[in-house]
């Protein structure tokens with residue numbers, strides 16, 4: 001592979017940045033009388049959390065089989081996306097590539113950071129248009145696999161890793177529903193790869209806000225020095241750690257969701273207004289109906305809320321796989337629709 005030096009893509013101010021040094025950076029022992037951080041001596045959540053999230057990173061390292069130095073933890077994937085922009089994309093000057101239909105935050109975060117967007121749509125079968133992407137120079141390209149809202153995996157990411165000259169960010173928010181296809185093992189070989197994952201989906205911790213990024217150490221260090229010092233609260237670190245310690249629960253729920261996805265798919269096929277169900281490797285189904293706006297609104301009237309994606313993909317709604325009871329409620333409501 002050609003030589004790739006990620007520091008050449010970093011904004012100059014970030015490269016030169018001397019990060020904030022917290023009290024816990026300057027003394028990291030755990031025994032003693034701590035009078036260094038202006039904390040309140042009373043209470044149970046009175047102390048600042050570990051800014052480096054060592055315990056949680058060690059646990060993530062164990063389950064993902066990747067060294068802790070290759071792990072970054074963010075306050076949700078949204079913070080990770082924002083930090084990628086802040087580290088690499090110069091306001092008013094740099095460009096990024098996004099491949100719709102996909103997750104909306106790549107674009108919103110680009111606007112917030114005043115970074116220009118190059119749009120290279122997915123093909124009609126929702127795969128990457130590699131030739132078109134490679135025509136452009138951009139600081140990074142965001143791809144999502146399995147993709148939201150289409151549910152499919154993207155097949156040709158390896159070609160981007162080999163030939164794209166910027167950073168390839170692969171958002172694997174749904175990877176726990178098809179773990180064998182993760183690009184995590186590629187981190188070692190590809191200095192231009194950042195893989196994002198999250199505790200919000202298969203780990204059932206959307207309320208907790210912990211997102212992960214995996215990359216070579218140079219990249220992780222750049223994200224780390226740019227983040228707010230205490231970006232993951234003590235409560236949130238503990239919640240994510242407990243989930244990892246109860247990995248059997250995680251496996252049980254994952255299996256149930258995958259079973260329910262198959263049930264939902266089979267039952268939806270029998271419903272008159274359903275035209276097509278796209279294959280899914282995630283915990284949701286993209287469903288084409290005869291009239292998405294009408295189906296969406298009528299389901300709302302039955303107190304069943306789906307995601308209307310009509311503006312992105314004509315007449316499609318995205319349905320999350322719920323509990324068996326929730327899925328039944330959806331199916332009953334859909335059978336009653338006169339559309």
Ligand SMILES: *Cc1c(COP(=O)(O)O)cnc(C)c1O
Nearest residue numbers: 076077078103148173198200211
């Ligand atoms: C749900 C989702 C996330 C998760 O975001 P968090 O901020 O970690 O909750 C990330 N990317 C995609 C594509 C998603 O659908």
